[in-house]
Amino acid sequence: MPPPHCGFVALTLILEAAVLGILTGGVYALMASGLTLIFGVMRIINVGHGALVVLGAYLSFVLWHNWNVDPFLSLVVTMPIMFVLGVILQVVFVRPLKTDREALSVLVTYALALGIEGVLGYFFTSNYVQLTAWYDTASFPIGGFRITYVYVYGFLLCLAILAAMFLMLYRTSFGGAIRATMLNRTAAQLVGIDVDRVSAVAFGIGMATAAAGGVVFGITNTFNPGSHYDLISRLLTIIVLGGLGSLRGAIIAALVMLVTEDITAVVISPVWASFVFFVILVAVLIVRPQGLFGVRVRERI
Amino acid sequence: MKRLRDVRVLTGLGLILAAVLALLLPAIAPDSSTTNIAVFTLMYVGLATAWNIMGGYTGYISLGHAGFFGFGSYALGLLLAKLGIEGGYAPFLFVPIAGVLTGLLAVVVGWFALRTRAATFVIVTIAFMFMLQLLAENLVGLTGGGSGLGFPRPPWRGADYNVPFYYAMLVLAALALGTSWWIRRSKFGLGLLAIRDDEDKALAVGVPARAFKLTAFVVSATFVGMIGGVYGYYVTFIYPQFVVDPLIGISMVLMVFLGGLGTLGGPVLGAVILEPAQLHLAYNYGASRLYLVFYSAVFLLVILLMPRGIIPSVRALITRWRATAPAPAAPQGVAP
Numbered sequence: 144m145p146p147p148h149c150g151f152v153a154l155t156l157i158l159e160a161a162v163l164g165i166l167t168g169g170v171y172a173l174m175a176s177g178l179t180l181i182f183g184v185m186r187i188i189n190v191g192h193g194a195l196v197v198l199g200a201y202l203s204f205v206l207w208h209n210w211n212v213d214p215f216l217s218l219v220v221t222m223p224i225m226f227v228l229g230v231i232l233q234v235v236f237v238r239p240l241k242t243d244r245e246a247l248s249v250l251v252t253y254a255l256a257l258g259i260e261g262v263l264g265y266f267f268t269s270n271y272v273q274l275t276a277w278y279d280t281a282s283f284p285i286g287g288f289r290i291t292y293v294y295v296y297g298f299l300l301c302l303a304i305l306a307a308m309f310l311m312l313y314r315t316s317f318g319g320a321i322r323a324t325m326l327n328r329t330a331a332q333l334v335g336i337d338v339d340r341v342s343a344v345a346f347g348i349g350m351a352t353a354a355a356g357g358v359v360f361g362i363t364n365t366f367n368p369g370s371h372y373d374l375i376s377r378l379l380t381i382i383v384l385g386g387l388g389s390l391r392g393a394i395i396a397a398l399v400m401l402v403t404e405d406i407t408a409v410v411i412s413p414v415w416a417s418f419v420f421f422v423i424l425v426a427v428l429i430v431r432p433q434g435l436f437g438v439r440v441r442e443r444i
Numbered sequence: 445m446k447r448l449r450d451v452r453v454l455t456g457l458g459l460i461l462a463a464v465l466a467l468l469l470p471a472i473a474p475d476s477s478t479t480n481i482a483v484f485t486l487m488y489v490g491l492a493t494a495w496n497i498m499g500g501y502t503g504y505i506s507l508g509h510a511g512f513f514g515f516g517s518y519a520l521g522l523l524l525a526k527l528g529i530e531g532g533y534a535p536f537l538f539v540p541i542a543g544v545l546t547g548l549l550a551v552v553v554g555w556f557a558l559r560t561r562a563a564t565f566v567i568v569t570i571a572f573m574f575m576l577q578l579l580a581e582n583l584v585g586l587t588g589g590g591s592g593l594g595f596p597r598p599p600w601r602g603a604d605y606n607v608p609f610y611y612a613m614l615v616l617a618a619l620a621l622g623t624s625w626w627i628r629r630s631k632f633g634l635g636l637l638a639i640r641d642d643e644d645k646a647l648a649v650g651v652p653a654r655a656f657k658l659t660a661f662v663v664s665a666t667f668v669g670m671i672g673g674v675y676g677y678y679v680t681f682i683y684p685q686f687v688v689d690p691l692i693g694i695s696m697v698l699m700v701f702l703g704g705l706g707t708l709g710g711p712v713l714g715a716v717i718l719e720p721a722q723l724h725l726a727y728n729y730g731a732s733r734l735y736l737v738f739y740s741a742v743f744l745l746v747i748l749l750m751p752r753g754i755i756p757s758v759r760a761l762i763t764r765w766r767a768t769a770p771a772p773a774a775p776q777g778v779a780p
Contacts, residue, residue: 188563190507190570239748245563246505247747250701253507253694254743261736269733368733372690376574379567387563414582421575425556428568432559 159288160409164402166294167363172397173301174356174374175381176308176390177349183325183388184345187237187248193375194256195350199225199357200366201263204274214274214358215296221358222351229350233343256371263368274361297359304355305394308348312390321345325388377417380424386437396435399423466614470607479606483613483678485719487671490617491692492699492711493624494667498660499697500706501633503640504558506661508569509668510693511553511576516546516669517676517687518580521593524677531596536612539673546669547662554661558654561643573688580684592683595676609678616674620667625708627660636660640706695722702746704755713754718742 178192189195202221206212212220236255240247282289312318323331324341332338360366360374381400385392400420408416427435465472466486470479491513499505520542524535557568580587587593600608627633635656638646647653676682696711699718704710721742725735750757 182563186563188566236744236748240751246503246566247701247751249505249507249566250694250697251744251747254740254747256740257691257694257736257743258740261733261738261740264733264736372574376571380571383560383564383567383571418575418578418582421571421578424568424571428559429556432564434564 155287156409157406158286160405161402162285162290163294164405165398166290166298167405168398168401169298169301170356170359170363171377171381171401172394173305173352174360175378175385175393175397176305177352177356178378179382179385179388179390179393180308180321180325180345181349182382183390184321185233185237185248185342186245186328187240187252188245188379189252189346189349190249190375190379191252191256191259191371192349192353192378193371193373194259195225195229195353196357196360196374197366197368197371198259198263199350199354200274200361201267201357201368202354203358203361204267204272207274207276213276214362215276215300218300218355218358221354225350225354226347229347230343232350233346237346238339238342256375260368260371267368269367269369271365271367272361273365274358276362279362293362297363300355301359304352308352309390311348317341317344373417377420380420383434384424384427386434389434389436392434392436470610474603476603476606479603479610481720481723483606483609484723485716486610486613486617487675488696488699488715488719489712490613490620490671491668491696492703492715493617493620494664494671495696496700496706496711497620497624497627497667498664500700500710501627501636501640502657502660504561504657504661505566505697506569506664507566507690507693507697508571508573509665509696510687510689510691511569511573512546512550512665512668513672513675513692514580514682514684514688515549515576516542516672517682518587518593519545519669520673521595521676521682522586524596525593529596531598533608535596535677536608536674539612539616539670542673543666543670546672547666549669550662550665551658554658554665558657558661570690573690573693577684577688580688587684590684592681593676595680595682597680598677609674612674613671616667616671621708621712623663623667624711627663628708632656632659637706695719698743698746701753702750704753704757707753707755710753710755 174192174196178189181187181189181192199221202224203212203214203217206217206220207214232255236251237248240251276293279293280291282291310318312322320331320336320341321344323334323336324338324345328338331341364370377400381396382393384400385394385396400423403419403423404416407419431437469482473479473482491509495506495509520535520538523529523538523541527538529535529538553572557565557572560568581589583589598605598608627636635646635651635653638649638651639653639657643653672687676687695718696715699714700711701714702710702718703712703714722735722739725738729735729738752760
């Protein structure tokens with residue numbers, strides 16, 4: 144606890160933490176949206192999502208390292224690559240699961256995460272790296288502290304992609320098919336929606352957003368092939384908190400979590416910041432086991 | 445009928461043979477590399493069997509059992525340190541206390557985690573595991589944080605070092621198997637299977653689902669905690685990320701799925717097949733982390749090719765063979 148006479152400084156720090164929390168919360172909102180979209184469409188938990196975010200970050204790292212491609216610009220290449228990879232992964236590994244889908248999908252995607260971690264570890268070792276650009280240290284002052292531009296760029300990028308995702312979901316007929324599949328897979332199939340195709344594309348979209356999330360994550364953090372554990376535990380907590388399959392819930396939960404985490408880091412201590420994540424999860428589950436925006440599922444498990 | 449009795453006699457003989465072999469293994473193969481593999485294999489036999497009591501019988505997939513493993517490990521290490529116990533056989537006596545403490549933790553964790561079902565439950569258990577890992581790292585005053593926690597040094601040297609741990613793991617694995625066998629035959633076990641098949645219908649016919657699930661969860665965690673304790677004493681130094689290791693949690697799950705989810709022998713079979721293979725990969729390719737790729741490949745093959753596990757698949761095969769068995773009496777050339 145800071146002494147009373149630094150009240151102003153403390154307030155500025157908390158304000159700074161809140162702003163930073165919102166800016167980084169945008170990235171987590173994007174990554175969590177992809178994850179919850181995949182859950183909603185296929186009823187599978189993609190434990191490999193964190194590893195795919197890290198893979199996206201490394202793809203951009205390769206482009207930057209070898210050809211000096213700007214990390215944000217590299218998304219033009221990496222997002223389509225990740226989309227195609229996502230479709231392939233869905234067709235090869237997720238589609239064959241017919242029975243006991245939820246449980247088996249966890250194991251399959253976990254295995255994918257291990258495989259990706261192993262391959263990345265083989266090529267890049269476990270040394271930490273970070274994406275860089277010539278403008279990444281530039282910052283601007285706001286109300287007593289400075290904000291680095293890349294955080295703002297990252298936030299805006301995530302906002303744009305999220306907006307595109309919502310437009311696609313609510314303004315196109317394919318988006319309608321995705322939402323129908325999320326609501327009721329069997330009924331969607333009955334009205335003639337090719338749910339297998341919808342699933343594959345939804346997985347691809349999830350991967351493409353993971354690539355974008357990876358760039359923003361990689362330019363604001365250092366990362367190594369093992370970083371996916373930390374990422375996935377946060378992302379899973381966020382989507383459970385928001386309610387599984389709820390995009391709106393995932394976005395709000397991401398912002399709430401990251402702001403709380405950053406404020407905790409300032410007020411209490413950085414080592415306890417991620418702990419708050421889990422405390423909030425426990426608290427919410429006691430009151431609302433279905434999450435903030437989830438519907439109570441009564442079905443066979 | 446006669447064939448059924450033959451099968452029973454053969455199964456009984458096989459079990460006795462396996463038990464004798466397990467008891468005498470350190471005498472048959474005394475070199476330390478073999479007994480080292482045997483200790484870890486038995487450890488996973490126990491872990492997978494314990495996990496199966498929850499995951500296999502009730503259908504609630506916990507990916508956070510590594511949290512209980514680490515907790516049991518830290519509980520034993522701290523008990524021994526605070527009480528000033530010397531290395532030797534004495535630390536083994538405190539293993540049940542570590543188990544009870546883990547069980548108490550499981551009551552608390554289960555109380556809120558079991559408010560959720562299916563996918564949410566899986567995620568909550570993962571979150572619980574990372575929460576414990578973070579606690580072990582942050583409570584530096586208690587656990588030593590990232591610099592680890594030391595156990596009393598065991599007095600045995602050379603090839604003898606592994607033997608006491610081998611028998612400790614054997615006892616725990618046998619206890620877990622016995623418990624699993626007893627549960628499978630009891631009314632309690634029947635209730636658990638009913639929960640797995642349809643929890644709402646089970647509730648409707650009067651299965652006290654909440655109490656049953658929590659009991660299974662606590663029993664399962666208690667065994668995992670005890671095994672974690674023995675593991676800690678075996679390796680003598682533990683670190684948060686190596687005992688609360690997601691890979692340990694997922695390994696026991698994979699073994700159960702390989703052998704057969706919800707069967708008694710499945711977890712044993714899965715552990716005996718996978719753990720030596722995993723150790724081989726880790727010892728030979730551990731440095732390059734390529735072993736993760738191998739492991740993930742095995743994993744994917746198992747789940748995609750044999751999602752039901754070995755024992756149920758073989759059982760289905762035997763049933764089919766029995767159904768067609770009278771065929772030799774029938775005239776030849778008839779399609780089966």
